[in-house]
Amino acid sequence: xxxxxxxxxxxxxxxxxxxxxxxxxxxxxxxxxxxxxxxxxxxxxxxxxxxxxxxxxxxxxxxxxxxxxxxxxxxxxxxxxxxxxxxxxxxxxxxxxxxxxxxxxxxxxxxxxxxxxxxxxxxxxxxxxxxxxxxxxxxxxxxxxxxxxxxxxxxxxxxxxxxxxxxxxxxxxxxxxxxxxxxxxxxxxxx
Numbered sequence: 001x002x003x004x005x006x007x008x009x010x011x012x013x014x015x016x017x018x019x020x021x022x023x024x025x026x027x028x029x030x031x032x033x034x035x036x037x038x039x040x041x042x043x044x045x046x047x048x049x050x051x052x053x054x055x056x057x058x059x060x061x062x063x064x065x066x067x068x069x070x071x072x073x074x075x076x077x078x079x080x081x082x083x084x085x086x087x088x089x090x091x092x093x094x095x096x097x098x099x100x101x102x103x104x105x106x107x108x109x110x111x112x113x114x115x116x117x118x119x120x121x122x123x124x125x126x127x128x129x130x131x132x133x134x135x136x137x138x139x140x141x142x143x144x145x146x147x148x149x150x151x152x153x154x155x156x157x158x159x160x161x162x163x164x165x166x167x168x169x170x171x172x173x174x175x176x177x178x179x180x181x182x183x184x185x186x187x188x189x190x191x
Contacts (some may be wrong), residue, residue, distance in 0.1 A: 123159055152176070 061165035
């Protein structure tokens, strides 16, 4: 900032000279203010010895830096809001395309949900009645006999056909899968 204050003669430099808090300089002892002034004088002398093109390059780089990081009041601050984000928000074609893609994603999700519910509707006790009636709600104890037999019913086997995950969720499916792996000499892969 010291380089900018001393070397720059533009409006930006005049703004920075006025913006220096004078109370900081006045609150310090005289030796601190003298050190500051001697340092700025030294930097100004070094700047004068530099080549004219180097001075112009450094001056423009420094002005650009300060314009971006500490803009003069009333100027546009490019760091406050992302320009690309503003452009994206205001472009009507892009907004239309984004809305279209969102509806496509939602439509795809609905198709997946509908196919899932159609596939599992036979196994949902709230939607369809169970083959043997529920022993908790009726006096038919036949479901207890099915569970005790350890033999999977045809409905359970159909459900296992959807995916291997369905078979491995069911304890009877896990046992049958383990027996299959033992017959293939690869049961150690499951443990």
